[in-house]
Amino acid sequence: MFGLHYNLERSAIGMVVAIVLVASIGGFIEIAPLFTIDETVEAAPDMRIYTPLEVAGRNIYIREGCYACHSQMIRTLRDEVDRYGPYSLAVESQYDHPMLWGSKRTGPDLARLGNKYSDAWHSAHLDNPRDLVPESKMPAYPWLLRTQLRTDDLANHLAALRTVGVPYTDEMIAYASIDAFGQANPESAQASGVAERYGEATNIRLFDASGQRLTEMDALVAYLQVLGTLTGATAPTQTAEAE
Amino acid sequence: MELNERDKFTGHMTTGHEWNGIKELNSPVPRVVWLFLGVFATFGIIWTLLMPSWPGVSGYFRGLLGVDHRVAVEQTISEAAAEKAAWLDRIASEDFDAIGADGELMAVVRDTGKALFADNCAACHSAGGTGNAGYPSIAAAPMMWGEDPETIAETIRVGINSTHPETRYAQMLAFGRDGMLGRAEIDAVVAYVETLSDPAIAEAQPEPVATGERLFADNCAGCHGVDAKGMVETGAPDLTDPFWTYGGDRRSIRTSVYGGRQGVMPSWEARFSPAEIKLLALYVLDLREGRQ
Numbered sequence: 001m002f003g004l005h006y007n008l009e010r011s012a013i014g015m016v017v018a019i020v021l022v023a024s025i026g027g028f029i030e031i032a033p034l035f036t037i038d039e040t041v042e043a044a045p046d047m048r049i050y051t052p053l054e055v056a057g058r059n060i061y062i063r064e065g066c067y068a069c070h071s072q073m074i075r076t077l078r079d080e081v082d083r084y085g086p087y088s089l090a091v092e093s094q095y096d097h098p099m100l101w102g103s104k105r106t107g108p109d110l111a112r113l114g115n116k117y118s119d120a121w122h123s124a125h126l127d128n129p130r131d132l133v134p135e136s137k138m139p140a141y142p143w144l145l146r147t148q149l150r151t152d153d154l155a156n157h158l159a160a161l162r163t164v165g166v167p168y169t170d171e172m173i174a175y176a177s178i179d180a181f182g183q184a185n186p187e188s189a190q191a192s193g194v195a196e197r198y199g200e201a202t203n204i205r206l207f208d209a210s211g212q213r214l215t216e217m218d219a220l221v222a223y224l225q226v227l228g229t230l231t232g233a234t235a236p237t238q239t240a241e242a243e
Numbered sequence: 244m245e246l247n248e249r250d251k252f253t254g255h256m257t258t259g260h261e262w263n264g265i266k267e268l269n270s271p272v273p274r275v276v277w278l279f280l281g282v283f284a285t286f287g288i289i290w291t292l293l294m295p296s297w298p299g300v301s302g303y304f305r306g307l308l309g310v311d312h313r314v315a316v317e318q319t320i321s322e323a324a325a326e327k328a329a330w331l332d333r334i335a336s337e338d339f340d341a342i343g344a345d346g347e348l349m350a351v352v353r354d355t356g357k358a359l360f361a362d363n364c365a366a367c368h369s370a371g372g373t374g375n376a377g378y379p380s381i382a383a384a385p386m387m388w389g390e391d392p393e394t395i396a397e398t399i400r401v402g403i404n405s406t407h408p409e410t411r412y413a414q415m416l417a418f419g420r421d422g423m424l425g426r427a428e429i430d431a432v433v434a435y436v437e438t439l440s441d442p443a444i445a446e447a448q449p450e451p452v453a454t455g456e457r458l459f460a461d462n463c464a465g466c467h468g469v470d471a472k473g474m475v476e477t478g479a480p481d482l483t484d485p486f487w488t489y490g491g492d493r494r495s496i497r498t499s500v501y502g503g504r505q506g507v508m509p510s511w512e513a514r515f516s517p518a519e520i521k522l523l524a525l526y527v528l529d530l531r532e533g534r535q
């Protein structure tokens with residue numbers, strides 16, 4: 001029964017070739033499905049890309065480890081759809097590098113958080129969650145309101161995202177820092193370019209209620225307010241529910 | 244290395260490997276290992292045939308059972324919708340008074356409304372609806388835009404200062420920051436506003452109140468009303484009651500007068516069906532009746 005094996009065992013080259021063949025089965029099983037990715041990921045031609053301020057906010061979201069307690073993926077289960085809205089589609093994360101689907105929920109899912117609460121609520125809640133939700137166990141992030149946002153390197157972040165497939169233009173990269181300021185200061189001269197470059201649907205507001213300076217709170221709130229709102233292509237459940 | 248040598252004590256063949264006279268037996272693989280390997284390999288093959296699995300050149304093998312999570316969730320949701328339809332349709336079609344009079348239907352409203360309120364409204368208005376700093380009590384305080392169920396439902400639908408095109412809009416001006424009132428004038432109007440809801444303060448300091456009253460009539464009455472009881476047309480709150488959205492102490496009132504206020508309530512039209520909005524309006528009214 002083991003005749004082939006006994007023979008292989010006595011031939012160094014034969015054994016190496018056999019090991020490579022067997023090990024590549026696992027590789028093939030993992031890699032081959034990626035060739036059909038065009039068939040499994042939906043198309044969303046209306047998908048907006050993150051503005052520089054939202055990219056900065058996303059980086060803060062990652063830095064503070066928000067993903068450790070909050071997922072950004074609504075699963076195809078009735079109770080999740082009932083609570084959070086239409087289940088997440090793969091295409092909704094197409095510009096997320098890396099994706100932040102998460103695998104554990106200590107807090108609620110955030111995939112459709114955008115526009116659910118006001119900017120002031122997010123700002124106060126991040127500053128100290130227990131001011132608004134007494135039973136909350138979320139940590140407080142008081143330094144977000146105090147810390148000035150670093151914007152000088154945003155062009156580099158955008159350029160890096162472009163190399164992995166996010167369609168930022170040269171102009172967007174050149175104006176990254178200016179747009180980050182303009183998006184959080186609607187009265188400023190820099191604000192008009194943001195809507196021009198990123199679309200009329202972009203939120204241009206005083207996210208942290210202070211126009212004097214650009215804080216990390218501005219960026220994080222700007223990011224949280226677009227979650228789930230970047231494309232109209234959501235699962236059919238939404239229309240089914242609305243009927 | 245000697246092959247095909249049988250060990251005479253155990254009767255097994257040796258592997259031919261020898262270390263200082265000790266030879267390795269080639270004893271057979273235990274039967275239970277074969278059994279597990281066989282069972283699980285068979286299961287694996289059958290499972291990949293039943294479930295969506297192997298990628299192909301154009302698309303993937305969808306499995307013999309035709310299982311699809313998306314179809315499955317649509318089905319459970321439509322089943323749930325059919326179950327809910329019995330009472331949700333009644334909430335959608337009947338008017339508020341009829342629903343409010345129906346005890347059985349109101350029990351459903353309380354049950355469902357509690358979960359909807361907790362998931363969506365409680366973050367700002369608190370679980371019991373009593374509000375938070377910056378977010379009004381909707382369980383007890385007079386409502387700024389009106390208290391009938393239709394108005395409450397409309398407020399939930401469009402929001403206040405929200406991104407909805409039909410949003411309710413209200414802004415208290417920044418009288419201090421924008422230079423409409425000087426420091427002394429703000430102090431006078433704040434002192435007057437303090438007396439409105441607290442007669443004890445009114446008796447203690449009658450003097451600057453007269454100036455404050457005049458300033459109030461000139462600057463504030465347009466929205467808050469001459470009697471300061473608020474106006475549902477402007478969404479300005481009643482200043483004579485004990486409820487304060489942003490705090491009723493002198494310092495908080497001063498902050499409001501100096502910097503203005505423009506609270507935001509998001510629009511819920513995209514998240515709730517019309518029947519759910521109606522249900523929430525009924526739930527809020529029920530909450531108020533329980534408190535009052």
